[in-house]
Amino acid sequence: PSGVGYDIACGNKAVKTKPRKKVRAKAKPVKTTALARIPDDGTPISMFARIAQDKTVDVDKLGKLIQLQKDINALQARAAYEQAFSALQGALPVIAKRGAIKNKAGAVQSRYAKLEAIQETVMPILQRHGFTLRHRTEWPREGIIRIVGILSHVGGHAEDSAFEAPADTSAYRTVIQSMGSTVSYGRRYTTIDLLNLTQRGVDNDGQGVA
Secondary structure: OOOOOOEEEEOOEEEEOOOOOOOOOOOOOOOOOOOOOOOOOOOHHHHHHHHHOOOOOOHHHHHHHHHHHHHHHHHHHHHHHHHHHHHHHHHOOOEOOOEEEEOOOOOEEEEEOOHHHHHHHHHHHHHHOOEEEEEEEEEEEOOEEEEEEEEEEOOOOEEEEEEEEEOOOOOOOOHHHHHHHHHHHHHHHHHHHHHOOOEOOOOOOOOOOO
């Protein structure tokens, strides 16, 4: 029997054996994957991330909380944009119309503010007030060029202005030059629109100018 000493006859000798010891199996440790600890830096993102780790949290309610925070952020960004834009308006100068459009006889038909002159004037001022200005060119339908100007503030809010027109064709321009003229014209007008720029004189030529 297990655990009890007894003799076993081996020829003329008796061998005394030791009782067997019961061996208990050692329990193997169970590996668990611990959730990474999210630092509490006071931001809404870290707060929502920590809440999301709690399995008792209602997912629908969490989604509504996140959407509410997005709405609050958007309102704050717009308020910061409006405040900065108000200060920007006081810093922007009147833009002089130094470009000229001439008729076939060579006489000046009308004047306009050149795009490069506008950009050289306003870009440093925009940067000081936390704004950036960029343009995007689109082709919404055949024969039409769409220029979208986007004015963004460092706070996160942005506004845009769009201009659409066909290529500015003429007898002395190539197809590429005609498209480039319309793009330049659209960038000029969307920049003036977004920044509410004041110009000397009235630009009512209605023609595309590169």
